Amino acid sequence: MKLTLIEGAEVFAPHALGPTNIVVAGGQILAMGTNLSLAGQGxxxxxxxxxxFYAVPGFVDPLAHITGGGGEGGFHTRTPEMTLTDASLAGVTTLVACLGTDATTRTLPDLLAKAHALTYEGLTVHCYTGSYEVPVRTITGSVRDxxxxxxxxxxxxxVAxxxxxxxxxxxxxxxxxAADARVGGMLSGKRGIVFLHIGEAPEQLALLREVITRFPVPATQFYPTHMNRSIELLEHGYDLAHQGMVLDVTASTTPELLAQGELSAAESLHRALAAGLSHKMISFSSDGNASLPDFDETGNLVGLKMGRVQSMHDAFVEAVTQYEIxxxxxLHAVSTNAARYLGLSDKGxxxxxxSADLVLLERDSLSVNSVWSRGKRLxxxxxxxxKSTFA
Structure with a gap:
């Protein structure tokens, strides 16, 4: 058996533990402490x-388009699929993959196959069934199944x-x-979360509030993303966070979208904390490899770029260095909160x-130095x- 001993790193687990030794073996954290002595024959x-270095949990990304996204500018703007290093070099060890606008040329079987491939190569990848559209596209014919x-x-x-x-x-x-997802999750020991894409339309969260009010579906069954489209949208979600709903903000953005009023993920966290929200109620996602379209007021496409998993780390650094969070x-925003809310009990x-998912960060720059995922050094x-098999 091989043991890895990381000696003397300043550990944030995510709470501060100070200089601590970490022993990794068999894909798990075997021991942690200040005075660990390892010896044994063989x-x-x-x-x-x-x-x-700082030793921190591997980042958990609750929204990534690992097979690429459908380009709103035509077939030639379909974004490429992810590679292992898109995530690993950014400190991301766990992702949840999904489809978006395009569920015709991007399919659930392909998504599932890509998830298996990235997991084989070293990451942990889960998936959402469905896509933007309703009725929901599935593999078995049922969300629950x-x-x-x-x-x-x-x-x-x-779901958009x-x-x-x-x-x-x-x-x-x-x-x-939501009911189908909830029951399917209950019967299989999963969260059965409903991950909601919140668009730019004026109704914002009205439909979500109606469902929570009219039906016996708890607020915590939903996980809304893109909550940083505007200050107004973010602030409209605060009362839902007080009901236990984690609000997700998107780390990938563009200068054009920021100029139109979108907030960076770091600024969103800063504003939420200043408003009295707990740091446990905001998560960051990358929207990695998604298309990031820019539409004018009449709905015409005027620009398109691609999301990056690296944006998670960029937003984390911005939050700590620029906003002094x-x-x-x-770390709660980039790892712990998503893991907890998604029911990934061994992550974050x-x-x-x-799970031995950990990252060593340079103390001065917070840049990623080393990454282990399930005990495997990536x-x-x-x-x-x-690297990915064909990289």
């Missing part, structure tokens, strides 16, 4: 000097509301989707018995040591 020990019978599926999404590209579901339809609080925290000295 045991191979790899010693890592962590004294110049997909969640119950397909291990990778932990919920449904990203308040968006001209969505199917404009009724409250009854959205409530039924405590490192522990920022450095603790004995948890990045060393800022360079990928494991």
């Amino acid at each position: 045991i191979e020990i790899e010693r890592i000097n962590g004294r110049d 997909d969640i119950m019978l397909i291990d990778a599926f932990i919920g449904v999404g990203e 509301i308040a968006d001209h590209r969505g199917s404009h579901p009724s409250a009854e339809e959205l409530a039924r989707i 405590p490192l522990s609080h920022a 925290e450095l603790a004995v018995g948890k 990045v060393s000295d800022g360079k990928a040591v494991v």
